[in-house]
Amino acid sequence: MTTEADCIFCSIVAGARPCHKVLETDLVLSFMDIFPASQGHTLVIPKHHYETVFDIPESAMQAVSVVAKRIAGAIRAELAPDGMTIVQVNGAAAGQTVMHYHVHLLPRTQGESMRLHGSNQADPARLDALARAFAARLIELHPQ
């Protein structure tokens, strides 16, 4: 596993930092954003450390994208949002604060404005419930 010593997301992948996990595959991890910009804000990351779209191999990006699509479907099945913003930023100038490639899944409500970064840490019990609900929806939508 390619890891970066001071990377928050690498610590999550290694299990050294907790997260509210939605899905883990060989290459990809998905978990709840702890400072959600909208209810259900979920992240999808490669387990290896790549900083940006310019660093990640196409195969890993593909794996992340497939999981992002599936989890977007699970979020929609659970929360029935009016829409969903899916965004991925590269470099501090673009708003990237964690330098480990990631995709944001942001359920949206009609008429409600949103910034990419939430200002409050979410209630862990709520994040746990959402992560479990999304994981259950994934199994419903994509039975093995």
Ligand code: 5GP
């Ligand atoms: P960026 O600003 O790089 O696009 O997004 C980084 C995201 O990671 C932000 O939405 C932020 O709330 C989230 N984040 C930062 N630290 C942690 C953490 O320790 N755990 C989780 N689950 N999310 C985090």
Ligand code: ZN
């Ligand atoms: Zn990392």
